[in-house]
Amino acid sequence: MPRFGIGWISLVLACFSWGCAVSTDAPTTVPPQALPVHYQKTMCFGPCPAFTFAVDLSGRAELEVLRPLREAPLDALAPGHYAAQLQDVHAWNARVHEALGSVHYAQLDSVYDNPRVTDLPATITICNGKSVTNRYNGPDLTTLYAALDEAMAALKWHPIETK
Numbered sequence: 001m002p003r004f005g006i007g008w009i010s011l012v013l014a015c016f017s018w019g020c021a022v023s024t025d026a027p028t029t030v031p032p033q034a035l036p037v038h039y040q041k042t043m044c045f046g047p048c049p050a051f052t053f054a055v056d057l058s059g060r061a062e063l064e065v066l067r068p069l070r071e072a073p074l075d076a077l078a079p080g081h082y083a084a085q086l087q088d089v090h091a092w093n094a095r096v097h098e099a100l101g102s103v104h105y106a107q108l109d110s111v112y113d114n115p116r117v118t119d120l121p122a123t124i125t126i127c128n129g130k131s132v133t134n135r136y137n138g139p140d141l142t143t144l145y146a147a148l149d150e151a152m153a154a155l156k157w158h159p160i161e162t163k
Contacts, residue, residue: 026034032089034059035096039148040099040127043067045119048049053152061155080160084155088116092151099147100127103139 040052043066050066063082069075086092091144100106105127113135122135123145135140 002066025124032093033057034089035093035127037096037148038124039145039152040122040124042122044121047123050121053148055086055151059092060084060153061086061152062160063152063157071149071153076115077157081160082085082157083160084157086151087156095147095151099144102143103141105132105144106130108132108139110137 034055034057036054036056038052038054040048041048043050047145048132050070052064052066053061055061061084063077063084065079065082067079069077078090090097105125109129110131111133113133114137117136120135123135123141124131124133124134125141125144127147132138132141
């Protein structure tokens with residue numbers, strides 16, 4: 001049977017009496033998560049803009065421009081891939097939640113389309129795990145699209161390399 005000296009016992013007792021817990025001196029703040037959104041306008045046979053805009057939980061935004069956008073300042077972006085960072089996640093979340101609520105997004109069907117109608121671009125959104133493809137005879141989602149367009153225009157885009 002091993003023998004423990006008084007020093008060892010004192011150390012064990014001191015550990016229990018002082019508490020071997022993690023120090024709470026430093027505040028642990030978790031940065032807020034951004035509401036992830038995917039917003040895409042597909043190609044048409046004419047000159048319509050085509051792009052994909054996405055925001056992830058960290059607030060990182062990516063934009064792929066397939067055909068130039070028409071509204072300033074985004075009209076200056078050539079086709080390619082761009083990245084930006086949301087500066088105010090709380091404002092982003094509030095704005096997107098407000099826009100989703102105003103169009104009753106949760107109650108929308110997943111697809112509004114007619115395959116017999118050609119040459120119309122689709123607008124695809126994915127928010128809160130729900131996808132809505134709006135190509136033909138769908139609901140008026142102008143409020144949602146405007147909120148996302150304004151958010152895109154407000155970001156400082158930087159070109160990125162892609163694989």
